[in-house]
Amino acid sequence: MTSATKVNPDLSDERKKVEFDVEEFTNWYYKGAENVAEKRFLENFFLSDPELEDKVPTSYLSHKEKYENAVRKAVLVVNKIKELQADGRGGVDIYMALLGGTLGTAIFREANPITVHFVMFLPAIMNHGTSDQQAEWISRAWNCNIIGTYAQTELGHGTYIRGLETTATYDPKSKEFILNSPNLTSYKWWPGGLGHTTNYAIVIAQLHSLGKCHGIQPFIVQLRDEETHMPLKGIKIGEIGNKVGMNTVNNGFLAFDNVRIPLKNMLMKNAKVLEDGQFIKPKSSVLTYGTMMFVRVVILKDMASYLSKAVTIALRYSMVRRQSPIEPNKPEPKIIEHVTQQYKIFPAIAKVIVFKITAEFLWDMYNQVTHDLDKGDLERLPELHAISCCLKAVCTNEAAQAVEICRLSTGGHGYLNSAGFQDIYGMVTAAQTYEGENTVMFLQTARYLIKCWEKAMNGEKLTPTVSYLENFIKGRNSRQSFQNSPSGILKAFQLAAAKKIAESNKHLEERKKYLSPEEATNQTGLELINASELHCQAFLLQATIEVLEDSTKQTSLQLRSVLKDLLELYSVDLALRYTGSLLEFANMTSSDIEFLQRSLEALLKKLRYNILGIVDGFDHPDQILGSVLGTYDGNVYENLINAAMKSPLNQEDVNKSFHLYLKPFMKSNL
Numbered sequence: 323m324t325s326a327t328k329v330n331p332d333l334s335d336e337r338k339k340v341e342f343d344v345e346e347f348t349n350w351y352y353k354g355a356e357n358v359a360e361k362r363f364l365e366n367f368f369l370s371d372p373e374l375e376d377k378v379p380t381s382y383l384s385h386k387e388k389y390e391n392a393v394r395k396a397v398l399v400v401n402k403i404k405e406l407q408a409d410g411r412g413g414v415d416i417y418m419a420l421l422g423g424t425l426g427t428a429i430f431r432e433a434n435p436i437t438v439h440f441v442m443f444l445p446a447i448m449n450h451g452t453s454d455q456q457a458e459w460i461s462r463a464w465n466c467n468i469i470g471t472y473a474q475t476e477l478g479h480g481t482y483i484r485g486l487e488t489t490a491t492y493d494p495k496s497k498e499f500i501l502n503s504p505n506l507t508s509y510k511w512w513p514g515g516l517g518h519t520t521n522y523a524i525v526i527a528q529l530h531s532l533g534k535c536h537g538i539q540p541f542i543v544q545l546r547d548e549e550t551h552m553p554l555k556g557i558k559i560g561e562i563g564n565k566v567g568m569n570t571v572n573n574g575f576l577a578f579d580n581v582r583i584p585l586k587n588m589l590m591k592n593a594k595v596l597e598d599g600q601f602i603k604p605k606s607s608v609l610t611y612g613t614m615m616f617v618r619v620v621i622l623k624d625m626a627s628y629l630s631k632a633v634t635i636a637l638r639y640s641m642v643r644r645q646s647p648i649e650p651n652k653p654e655p656k657i658i659e660h661v662t663q664q665y666k667i668f669p670a671i672a673k674v675i676v677f678k679i680t681a682e683f684l685w686d687m688y689n690q691v692t693h694d695l696d697k698g699d700l701e702r703l704p705e706l707h708a709i710s711c712c713l714k715a716v717c718t719n720e721a722a723q724a725v726e727i728c729r730l731s732t733g734g735h736g737y738l739n740s741a742g743f744q745d746i747y748g749m750v751t752a753a754q755t756y757e758g759e760n761t762v763m764f765l766q767t768a769r770y771l772i773k774c775w776e777k778a779m780n781g782e783k784l785t786p787t788v789s790y791l792e793n794f795i796k797g798r799n800s801r802q803s804f805q806n807s808p809s810g811i812l813k814a815f816q817l818a819a820a821k822k823i824a825e826s827n828k829h830l831e832e833r834k835k836y837l838s839p840e841e842a843t844n845q846t847g848l849e850l851i852n853a854s855e856l857h858c859q860a861f862l863l864q865a866t867i868e869v870l871e872d873s874t875k876q877t878s879l880q881l882r883s884v885l886k887d888l889l890e891l892y893s894v895d896l897a898l899r900y901t902g903s904l905l906e907f908a909n910m911t912s913s914d915i916e917f918l919q920r921s922l923e924a925l926l927k928k929l930r931y932n933i934l935g936i937v938d939g940f941d942h943p944d945q946i947l948g949s950v951l952g953t954y955d956g957n958v959y960e961n962l963i964n965a966a967m968k969s970p971l972n973q974e975d976v977n978k979s980f981h982l983y984l985k986p987f988m989k990s991n992l
């Protein structure tokens with residue numbers, strides 16, 4: 323991954339000091355040299371295509387041009403994937419190219435309008451369609467003969483999906499459903515690509531049959547003519563307008579006026595409507611929520627990927643930027659020598675590894691649970707739902723904070739679009755809201771934790787992610803003193819989570835004496851969120867400790883030692899961020915905090931000369947980083963001026979506004 327240009331000597335000196343083999347780390351991080359080779363092949367295959375290169379930085383394009391450029395690229399990429407598949411190249415993962423993974427974010431720096439087709443439309447057909455429905459739709463969708471979206475959220479409801487107002491009323495005479503948007507708040511609002519890209523949608527609507535409402539169900543609905551792309555009769559459709567970020571996603575609105583679709587267009591793997599209108603209940607009503615769970619799992623992987631880009635930019639820049647002498651009369655040091663600067667970036671680098679490991683852990687769990695579901699076994703579904711909700715909330719919240727800190731760590735230059743933080747921030751902050759707003763996600767996990775607490779109190783066996791509650795009830799951990807090691811900090815978090823769950827439950831029960839259970843839950847919301855967050859932090863740490871222990875058995879001592887330092891840094895930083903809870907619940911004392919503080923400083927120092935190897939090892943080509951501050955060669959000042967010269971305003975010496983406004987204005991004051 324070397325650059326053709328001369329590397330900034332500050333950065334090449336830094337690289338010489340790295341004590342481990344960066345390629346060994348890359349192979350470990352991507353789980354094998356074969357995966358790394360495949361990743362690099364794909365990156366090169368896509369990024370070497372001049373058609374995918376933006377001649378003008380997209381930030382200078384108008385809203386309309388940005389969208390049109392994004393569609394152009396999306397089509398090019400899918401065609402290139404088809405080319406690869408035609409060549410019989412196995413293992414080509416279309417998702418890798420199109421989703422939040424490193425390659426996807428390079429090609430679609432601002433996200434693309436057909437992502438939801440791949441992450442939600444297709445998975446919804448797979449999860450909710452019968453085999454006949456899959457046969458009818460999957461290959462057309464997979465080949466992009468039709469492009470779809472997932473239309474669930476409405477103007478009036480996003481979180482409380484049981485409150486959705488779009489109706490699908492079954493007419494047994496014509497064997498059709500009639501879709502309607504009874505009022506403004508029932509307009510679908512937000513679905514990705516809905517505005518002008520997709521011609522089909524999975525529409526989530528209230529099913530009415532034989533005079534009864536049977537709750538929300540998924541329907542596959544054609545929205546636009548397959549030839550002309552004109553909206554079909556009875557369909558009102560458009561784009562919702564400019565947003566904080568993700569402006570190329572073409573989020574849309576949609577309303578129905580007596581739109582008829584055939585009976586076979588209700589996805590019926592779970593619930594069914596028979597020809598005579600009889601409704602057959604699903605095995606569990608929450609099976610309709612399956613697609614959301616899938617995306618929450620995917621989001622975790624995305625967070626590791628986005629954050630790995632932000633830290634690469636921030637760290638490389640910090641190693642070439644010099645400012646403010648630390649000792650008087652000494653030269654200005656690289657800004658990374660300021661300990662506060664190290665603290666802004668190093669813990670975020672550790673988080674990338676923790677999020678990635680946990681994302682893979684969750685992915686395996688998701689595959690296992692969906693495999694069980696296919697066999698009719700729903701036992702671990704609530705556990706997966708609970709852990710994926712809180713992980714989605716913690717990881718997106720922390721990624722958003724960390725990306726912003728990385729931006730701040732690069733001072734004024736980080737505020738430039740060409741620094742590359744804006745698009746990353748736009749993506750991570752959107753994920754705090756979409757696929758379940760984070761507060762709501764924490765409360766879903768808390769609901770599960772309270773149930774587990776009650777079960778544990780009744781002596782029932784718990785599932786693995788909450789089994790620490792059993793230990794707590796048996797009094798196994800409660801009297802241990804705080805220990806400053808990753809496993810000691812993990813125990814402290816489990817203890818704090820258990821006590822917070824117990825305390826929340828106590829307050830909930832007290833409130834239930836004079837309030838309804840629902841209002842009591844509302845009144846206890848702050849504590850429930852706190853319990854959920856502690857539980858999640860314990861899980862992240864536990865998964866990482868277990869996976870690191872196992873996966874570094876075969877690595878060199880040097881790499882193992884750096885990964886161990888990163889784990890320690892992550893856990894010490896975590897403990898310091900949660901001192902309030904640990905002092906309250908986990909036998910921590912003020913001298914433990916002092917000791918943690920010293921450990922934190924020692925770890926920053928220890929990692930100082932190896933940390934560059936980690937971000938280099940994330941192996942992001944410059945095109946993927948898309949940042950003038952983060953290039954491999956570290957030539958930031960040349961990059962900055964070159965990027966400035968691309969501004970449309972710099973294409974002429976005098977702008978017409980001078981003659982139109984400034985000159986008359988300045989002369990009139992003479």
Ligand SMILES: CCCCCCCC(=O)SCCNC(=O)CCNC(=O)[C@H](O)C(C)(C)COP(=O)(O)OP(=O)(O)OC[C@H]1O[C@@H](n2cnc3c(N)ncnc32)[C@H](O)[C@@H]1OP(=O)(O)O
Binds near residue numbers: 617
């Ligand atoms: C790259 C990515 C691009 C992605 C673009 C973004 C796409 C989108 O944003 S699509 C729209 C996503 N929308 C959402 O996520 C909406 C969030 N809201 C929800 O998920 C639900 O409405 C929710 C869970 C908050 C409340 O639902 P509701 O039915 O009222 O739940 P509630 O009464 O609390 O719970 C009912 C039961 O269902 C369970 N449950 C809820 N959701 C799920 C689920 N997904 N899986 C399994 N079980 C679930 C609960 O645990 C509860 O179980 P129990 O009764 O045993 O305790």
Ligand SMILES: Cc1cc2nc3c(=O)[nH]c(=O)nc-3n(C[C@H](O)[C@H](O)[C@H](O)COP(=O)(O)OP(=O)(O)OC[C@H]3O[C@@H](n4cnc5c(N)ncnc54)[C@H](O)[C@@H]3O)c2cc1C
Binds near residue numbers: 471481568573757759
């Ligand atoms: C970039 C982006 C892309 C999206 N893509 C899609 C898509 O493809 N398809 C689709 O269908 N939707 C999509 N959405 C919609 C998204 O899923 C919803 O916006 C999200 O689920 C939140 O719902 P809401 O907007 O109704 O927020 P609200 O629920 O109105 O949230 C507002 C506030 O109320 C609070 N609140 C709400 N309910 C509770 C509660 N029970 N307890 C405590 N607090 C509560 C929330 O915490 C929040 O602070 C997208 C959204 C964004 C931003």
